[in-house]
Amino acid sequence: MLVAEDGTPLTAGTEEGKIKYLVWDLARNKAVKHEEAVLPALEGEFTVEGKRAKPVFQLLKEKVSQYTPEWAEKITGIPAETIRQVGVEFGKTRPAAVDCGWHDPKYKNSTMTWRAAAILNALVGSLVKDGILITGAGSTASPPPDVSEDSVTRIWGAKQGVAMASKGFTFQGFLDAIEKGEPYRISTAFLFSVNLVLTGPDSRRWREALKKLEKVIAIDIYPNDTVLYADIILPEHAFLERDDPLFGIAYAPVAGFHTRVAAVQPLYDTKHVIDIFAGITKRLGENYYNKFWVSFAKNLGAADPQAMGAKLREAYEKHGVRGIRMVQAQARNIDPAKLESEGLVVVKDAETLRKEMVQRTLTGRLLTPTGRIELFSFALNSIKARKGYQPYWDPIVAWAEPEVLGKADGRTTFYLIYGRVPTMTHTSTADEPFLSVLTPDFKRMAWINRAVAESLGIKKGDRIRLVSVETGAAVEAVAFPTDLIREDTIWVSSDFGHESEALRYKKFGVLYHMLTSIKADPVAGGIMSQEVVVRVEKV
Numbered sequence: 001m002l003v004a005e006d007g008t009p010l011t012a013g014t015e016e017g018k019i020k021y022l023v024w025d026l027a028r029n030k031a032v033k034h035e036e037a038v039l040p041a042l043e044g045e046f047t048v049e050g051k052r053a054k055p056v057f058q059l060l061k062e063k064v065s066q067y068t069p070e071w072a073e074k075i076t077g078i079p080a081e082t083i084r085q086v087g088v089e090f091g092k093t094r095p096a097a098v099d100c101g102w103h104d105p106k107y108k109n110s111t112m113t114w115r116a117a118a119i120l121n122a123l124v125g126s127l128v129k130d131g132i133l134i135t136g137a138g139s140t141a142s143p144p145p146d147v148s149e150d151s152v153t154r155i156w157g158a159k160q161g162v163a164m165a166s167k168g169f170t171f172q173g174f175l176d177a178i179e180k181g182e183p184y185r186i187s188t189a190f191l192f193s194v195n196l197v198l199t200g201p202d203s204r205r206w207r208e209a210l211k212k213l214e215k216v217i218a219i220d221i222y223p224n225d226t227v228l229y230a231d232i233i234l235p236e237h238a239f240l241e242r243d244d245p246l247f248g249i250a251y252a253p254v255a256g257f258h259t260r261v262a263a264v265q266p267l268y269d270t271k272h273v274i275d276i277f278a279g280i281t282k283r284l285g286e287n288y289y290n291k292f293w294v295s296f297a298k299n300l301g302a303a304d305p306q307a308m309g310a311k312l313r314e315a316y317e318k319h320g321v322r323g324i325r326m327v328q329a330q331a332r333n334i335d336p337a338k339l340e341s342e343g344l345v346v347v348k349d350a351e352t353l354r355k356e357m358v359q360r361t362l363t364g365r366l367l368t369p370t371g372r373i374e375l376f377s378f379a380l381n382s383i384k385a386r387k388g389y390q391p392y393w394d395p396i397v398a399w400a401e402p403e404v405l406g407k408a409d410g411r412t413t414f415y416l417i418y419g420r421v422p423t424m425t426h427t428s429t430a431d432e433p434f435l436s437v438l439t440p441d442f443k444r445m446a447w448i449n450r451a452v453a454e455s456l457g458i459k460k461g462d463r464i465r466l467v468s469v470e471t472g473a474a475v476e477a478v479a480f481p482t483d484l485i486r487e488d489t490i491w492v493s494s495d496f497g498h499e500s501e502a503l504r505y506k507k508f509g510v511l512y513h514m515l516t517s518i519k520a521d522p523v524a525g526g527i528m529s530q531e532v533v534v535r536v537e538k539v
Contacts, residue, residue: 002023004051018369034370107404160520187215189216201518207229217233237270237272239260315327380523410486418493447485463538463539
């Protein structure tokens, strides 16, 4: 695709409601619509109707030319020769791919980090080759609709300069609403399966904020840290006690649907979350109750939410949540009995799905604006047009420094990073007895470089205190000196570390989010959970 000097993609107008983008065809030595090109140019500079333009690949080459192995060595500490060796090995290996990640932005530049990985995958063909990334080929992520202009999260995000503030991702904004009444004061929080007291940034502030609310209502299956602050608890069925609607199979190389069928009767006075919301809206009156079902149908992607909402309501009132599943199954010509018996129905197996997705890629029928895998981000380009250029939303790729870069000296201050361990699933399994037996204690400790630990008089098993340089918040940890960590960095597992007024945990850990602060990444508003520098003190 050709991009003009002002950063605008060149087009040939619109056909059947779809913009036609131009490429330079070397076979005919002129700009043509992308689907008409015989030999599209990847490099060079061309003139189209008086405008100078370059292919996106040429722009990519020019952008990354400044990011040499020697440049990267100064930031990462990894020798330039090693970087070259890894690059050559990756380039020669087929198939090969880089995991693009899925996590909320950890740093101010995380969007660019993931774009760089995705572009590399596109360049080596890992989006379409057998055995590589089936996700991403044939589809594109659709952002959620804008939230209300009066939304606390939207107003707060806009105030922070977040490019996608209208999507309302910035839940951090609720703290200012509770503590300061900005943009307005809220008196009630309705929480559904969230544990802000444990995993929210600057978690100590969330503890105090929840105490200031007039009402906190929580739906959950666990007596977690946040539920302890609730005035009203609406207990939900546990996993084995519930019937569920129909869901698309995710995180698997097949296309199909799965569900959950109740294995046992509920032990206590609990309800399915759908029963809870249906019951609340029904008590509010017919208008709210009807809106609930129409909204439910919209969330399921119904073409006619009004008609589908009526069907879902009728089925639910006759058969409960199982009735919803039956309507969904019938709409997709799936045998409800088979679905309930087997738990899932595969519509396309891995081989069929891959062939279909590869064919869509090769024939230009992807959901991108051009129908092809694009290195150019139209979404980020629209942000640039609206807010001006910043490296955080470069439509191709750019280096942007994290906030903490250069603020840790490896002697008295350290970057704080976290990771996961194979035996745990987030924080919810941290105290599960069997998994705890399988988890060595050193994975619960704070990893510190061995030489640095010696200089500070710290030995394995010593208790240390990690203190946030920005907020002054402090947590205690157990030290694990190792050569596997950089001199200027402390690593902990985010799966462990609990501090509760009522709950007790058998095993130790590091309460990571006590050390994070309230931030918002410039693109989506993520919490930037590794923009943290700490001091280390021996207890």
